[in-house]
Amino acid sequence: MLHYEDFSEGQIFDLGSYYVSAEEIVAFAREFDPQPFHLNEEAGRNSVLGGLAASGWHSCSILMRMMADAYLNRSAGMGSSGLDEVKWLRPVLAGETLSGAMEVLSKRVSSKRPEMGILKCRWQLRNAQGEAKLDQVGVNFIRVRAP
Amino acid sequence: MLHYEDFSEGQIFDLGSYYVSAEEIVAFAREFDPQPFHLNEEAGRNSVLGGLAASGWHSCSILMRMMADAYLNRSAGMGSSGLDEVKWLRPVLAGETLSGAMEVLSKRVSSKRPEMGILKCRWQLRNAQGEAKLDQVGVNFIRVRAP
Secondary structure, eight states: OBOGGGOOTTOEEEEEEEEOOHHHHHHHHHHHOOOHHHHOHHHHHTSTTOSSBOOHHHHHHHHHHHHHHHTGGGBOBOOOOEEEEEEEOSOOBTTOEEEEEEEEEEEEEOSSOTTEEEEEEEEEEEOTTOOEEEEEEEEEEEEOSOO | OBOGGGOOTTOEEEEEEEEOOHHHHHHHHHHHOOOHHHHOHHHHHTSTTOSSBOOHHHHHHHHHHHHHHHTGGGBOBOOOOEEEEEEEOSOOBTTOEEEEEEEEEEEEEOSSOTTEEEEEEEEEEEOTTOOEEEEEEEEEEEEOSOO
């Protein structure tokens, strides 16, 4: 298992790639974000988003899944207190393949809980042309191997 | 339909209430955030979260659904560019009933797009005891009725 000691400032993790289907965009939107441009191709084309576009929360959830598969599921993770920013820079459209990356911006051990490390990270989703779609900065708590 | 002109600074919207079941916590986690404390009651109890706890992205998605039902689905919404902060203040546990609220912090018309209004808002989820679970500050774009 990866622990706090295994992460270093400036380190970049490849989070792999993910194909976004029209079906899953609509399924997520029906459950959580039933706005027309997330539910219907034509409504999407006629909106500022320019096509059937994933809910921003769906994009965040996809990125979460990519994080889990790439490193969190083999890490001694302890959750998160939140994010300093979430930027939906460009719409995530049906049929796109996204790639993800994480950068460790800084790290420190909690002063109250010496068994808990705090990683400040940037996570991004980009399209095949390398354009950023989603940009997040926030924290991950992770267990210290040898407190 | 509600337009930009129908929102005013300081206005507070009640977003209703939402019961969070263990089944939906596990279903969301299996798809998007398969960490042990989101998948399994015992793993949750043994974690810092203290019980089977919803993924933070699940909490955000629940709040999104409450927003859609309370006002967005009768608003001329144009999406969002993101959030300035997302704070997961306390774990959302299975069996809790949450209440939601939105406050309009400020409003202005886009300088580039006079047909688009920009609402800066705070959205919160609280438990039955009134403790804040999730706190978000971000923007909603909404059409101007008479640009």
